[in-house]
Structures are given as C-alpha cells and as structure tokens.
Amino acid sequence: GQNIDQPTEMTATEGAIVQINCTYQTSGFNGLFWYQQHAGEAPTFLSYNVLDGLEEKGRFSSFLSRSKGYSYLLLKELQMKDSASYLCAVRDMGYSTLTFGKGTMLLVSP
Amino acid sequence: EAGVTQFPSHSVIEKGQTVTLRCDPISGHDNLYWYRRVMGKEIKFLLHFVKESKQDESGMPNNRFLAERTGGTYSTLKVQPAELEDSGVYFCASSRDRGEAFFGQGTRLTVV
Numbered sequence: 001g002q003n004i005d006q007p008t009e010m011t012a013t014e015g016a017i018v019q020i021n022c023t024y025q026t027s028g029f030n031g032l033f034w035y036q037q038h039a040g041e042a043p044t045f046l047s048y049n050v051l052d053g054l055e056e057k058g059r060f061s062s063f064l065s066r067s068k069g070y071s072y073l074l075l076k077e078l079q080m081k082d083s084a085s086y087l088c089a090v091r092d093m094g095y096s097t098l099t100f101g102k103g104t105m106l107l108v109s110p
Numbered sequence: 111e112a113g114v115t116q117f118p119s120h121s122v123i124e125k126g127q128t129v130t131l132r133c134d135p136i137s138g139h140d141n142l143y144w145y146r147r148v149m150g151k152e153i154k155f156l157l158h159f160v161k162e163s164k165q166d167e168s169g170m171p172n173n174r175f176l177a178e179r180t181g182g183t184y185s186t187l188k189v190q191p192a193e194l195e196d197s198g199v200y201f202c203a204s205s206r207d208r209g210e211a212f213f214g215q216g217t218r219l220t221v222v
Binding site for chain 2: 004033035040041042043044045048087089094096097098099100101102103
C-alpha cells in the first residue's frame with residue numbers, strides 16, 4: 001500500500017516563495033505527480049518526477065528524492081491565483097493507479 | 111481539444127435510489143480512471159479501464175457500484191442502491207498510454 005503525507009494548510013504572501021513538502025511510503029513507485037485544484041474545478045497537472053532531482057517549469061519546480069521518499073513543490077513569485085489545493089500523488093508500479101495525499105490548501109494573501 | 115467532461119455536475123438523490131454518472135474522456139485516450147473524494151478524505155482510486163476492459167477495479171467499494179465502458183469511449187458509473195456514505199465528489203480522468211492523467215471537474219453526489 002501507499003501512505004502519503006503533506007501539510008494540511010499553508011499561507012504565504014504575494015510575491016514570496018513557498019515550498020510544499022510531500023513524504024511517501026510505498027510498496028512500489030513509478031513516479032510522483034503534483035496537481036493543483038481550485039475549489040469546484042478539476043485537478044490540473046503541474047509536474048511529474050520519476051528520477052531524483054529537480055524539474056523546473058516556469059514559476060513551479062518539483063524535487064524528488066526516492067531514497068528518502070520525499071518530494072517538494074516550489075512555487076516562486078506567488079500570485080493570488082495560486083491560492084488552491086496542491087495534491088501530491090504517487091503512481092504504482094503497474095502504471096495504473098494514483099494514490100493521493102489529502103492535499104495542501106495554500107492561501108496567498110496580499 | 112476538449113477536456114474530460116463529466117455529467118451531471120451535481121446530483122442529489124435519496125437513499126435507496128439509483129444514480130448514473132457519466133464520463134467522456136479526451137478523444138484518443140485509452141486509459142480511463144474513476145476516483146472518489148469523500149469529504150475530509152483524500153482522493154481515492156476506484157477503477158481503471160483500458161479501452162473497454164477493466165484493468166483494475168480493486169478500489170470499488172462494494173457491489174453496489176457498477177462501471178461500464180462499452181465501445182471504449184465514454185464510461186458510466188452506476189450506484190444502486192445509493193447509501194449515505196456514497197456522498198462525495200466522483201472524478202473521472204483519462205490518459206494516453208502511461209502519461210499524466212487529465213481530470214474532469216467531478217460530479218458532486220449527495221445522498222440524503
């Protein structure tokens with residue numbers, strides 16, 4: 001089985017940098033995904049890591065350490081529209097299912 | 111390109127009734143997934159179709175839930191009879207090959 005932990009809530013100021021951590025304990029691993037979800041909307045794909053290291057995509061970066069079972073999502077130059085829930089999800093070895101954490105609600109204030 | 115669409119967006123039914131949720135995946139995506147989020151909990155996997163075949167249905171809670179994907183295009187998820195604990199948001203997602211999954215906006219089901 002999989003167990004995924006991430007903070008429930010975080011707050012940050014517009015223009016700042018925030019790091020959302022995710023730790024996982026899994027019986028199998030074939031990639032870690034980050035999704036963003038605004039209230040009432042579909043989760044939208046942000047990033048995917050399968051090898052150790054940092055993946056950068058614009059203002060968003062994601063890091064993975066497989067030996068530590070650890071990932072983080074880094075958001076730079078925060079904007080008000082970044083207020084949302086951020087979901088960490090691990091894919092199993094069968095390339096099939098995603099196991100999600102409960103999500104981190106990020107509130108960006110002026 | 112149209113995204114994953116789900117219908118209805120909201121459904122309120124009485125305990126014991128039947129509800130059918132529909133998902134239209136992105137065209138050309140052979141993989142279709144159903145997930146559910148019960149209030150206060152994480153999104154949980156229900157099942158996975160590859161074309162019209164059920165690849166993995168280990169997450170289906172019980173036999174009151176029936177998913178179909180006839181013809182390998184859209185999928186339906188029927189709950190019969192619905193119970194109070196079935197309330198939640200039901201998400202559908204689709205993917206091409208083993209790539210990232212694209213999610214629909216979900217169907218919010220309330221059983222009263």
